[in-house]
Amino acid sequence: MANYFNTLPLREKLNQLGVCDFMDSSEFLDGVNALKGKKLVIVGCGAQGLNQGLNLRDSGLDVSYTLRAAAIESKRDSWKNATENNFKVGTYEELIPTADVVINLTPDKQHTAVVSAIMPLMKEGATLSYSHGFNIVEEGTQIRKDLTVIMVAPKCPGSEVRAEYVRGFGVPTLIAVHPENDPQGKGLAQAKAYCVGTGGHKAGVLKSSFVAEVKSDLMGEQTILCGLLQTGSILSFDKMVEKGINAGYASKLVQYGVEVITEALKQGGITAMMDRLSNVAKIKAFEISEELKDIMRPLFQKHQDDIMSGEFSRIMMEDWANGDKNLLAWRAETGETAFEKTPAGDVKIGEQEYFDNYTLMVAFVRAGVELAFETMVDAGIKPESAYYESLHETPLIANTIARKKLFEMNRVISDTAEYGCYLFDQACKPLLSDFMKKVDTDLVGKNFNEGKDGAVDNRTLIEVNEAIRSHQVEQIGATLRKAMTAMKAIKTA
Template identity: 70%
Template structure:
């Protein structure tokens, strides 16, 4: 197999990278009708597989699960997830030949093996769906000509997808049709109905391409969504300990600070987040974030270049073939960091205190979001797509850290995201050594006090 993107003519690369359109709510008036009565079989019952299946069933669709025989015999988590939620479960051989639509929601590294097992079993003119296009774009898997290939990618972890659906809403969702596999020209209608079934139409749906989804998703998760949060967590915590801040307080400030700070980002963007600081702190956070951008910009660009060329995918797939030796080593190393091992104080930290004593964290968020967006758009990814993979998703990932620190973030995100996160983290930390020598307690751990005199021209520049 060859990288699909790298085989495209330049004009098609540009066209597919730039494909991203916010769809009108009127385009979803048919609801799930095209999928009514179809036998929908999901492969994989992890966070995305289970929660997408629950939403689709609650939307009136017929959903069941196909698992490997070993997963059933050994009653693995995937089997227990499906059975405990009263879904029908069977082997590939029992379930796939009857399926009208198959959802491949297994980890990226399993996709080629899974799809190659599925295709001989899938009936003619059936549908294959993904929630991430890595297998098509980076691995270049060719799917049987009669099969319609679509993608429906909720822009959140699976747990958040379910919670938003239960409260009558949804999460923004990206949909796409693989140009090489749309034999009946109904791929978009199928993807729209799938998005309705998971609740995405209530939060906004972007019609995109497999290429744009993969390239923007890889960039976002490696940098601001996971990489910056991991690097910022470990280095900021270590700095507070070095400066004499109580470890349990430092642990709580970091673990729950990202969630609180990015909640302001969610409701009003970077401007609203910065407005939570006093004027002097806002000016200092702006200055520091500009320093961070200057330091990290070449690294962001390197990640984008490696994603576009396929270099990132190739080295990650080498690790897959080597039994994830690097991924597992880096995961273990993260678990041994002092931040991960330090318990949090039981003392309350107020919402405003997270901002007042977390100026450096605000600076990391501003610099990371803006750098990710700028780097993606300069590479041909349309602004709407870059927005969803930077500013929009950052609060969702921050929520995972609040639940159980970096362990939870790296447990829930995809194996692809986790690998990219570690690559970024290991490269970024040395770059920030000199920068952190200038960081004091009033940047992280204690309040940056306001000043009697503020240069209004500085504030005007920041607020523009």
């Protein structure tokens, strides 16, 4: 199978990369009607599968689950999840032929196997739904021409998808219709109805394309979301220990710091995050993040280039074929870092202290978010997509680090994200070694303001504020955040 994106002429590449509309709530007035009375069969019953299914059924739709015969026979967790919530469960042979819509919610890596097993069983004119476009775009799977192919991707973990729905809200969702597979022109209507069924339409829906979703999603997760958070966390911890800061304190500061810092990012963008610092610290954080951007720009560009050319997925699929040799080695290596092995100390760190004593992370986050955003936009991805895949998701990933450090982050994200994260981390650490030599405990571990009188030059401060606020990610972010009316604040510290 050939990489789908690479088979396209440039015109069509640009065309599909550039799809991105924030949909108006009036687009969802038809509710779930396009799926009403249709048979929805979900493949897989993990966290996404189960929680989306519960929501869809509660919205009045007919939902059942299909699992591999082995999973049913041995009563695996996926079977229990489905049956204990009173869903009908059957094998592929039993349920796929009856399905009007087959919703594939299995892990990325299984897509080729799953899709080739179910496609021959699907009835004429049915719909196949994905939550990630890797299989279509990078692996180039060809879907039968009579079938409609859509994507509905809630941008949150499965448990949140359920929690927000029963609260009467939803989570931001990305939808797409594959232009090669929309023979009846019903794809968009069905994707919208699906969004209403999971509650996503209340929290903001972005109309994207398979291509734009994959190319931006891969870029975001490798660079800012997972890659840089991992590199920044490990370097910060090691620096503190090297400079004699208590290891338990350092561990706690790093583990919970990203979450506290990016909560401000979530509420009010980079501006709000930087505004949590004192004026002196803000100017310093601005300066070093500019420096970090210059150092890391070539690496961010290389990742984007490899994603666009298909080189990234080629080498990753090589590793899949090789029994995940690199992935497993890197995973083990991450589990062995000093940060991972040092438990968070039993010390109280106040909310503001996370900003004052961890100015370095604020700089890392600003540099990473802006660089990822700029690199994506330069490569032809729309600013709205780039915003979602950089700034919007950073706090979500930071939460996973707060839970159980990097190991947990890498466990929660997809294998694809994990592979890309390690790739980035391997290259980024040596790149930053000269920079890190200059870093002292005023930037990480101790209060930056200590021993300083807090005076700043007015004009410098005005220039710095202007540069932060006028960045495109801030402008697009302000618009999109306004649309996501009620974001729940995650309790921090």
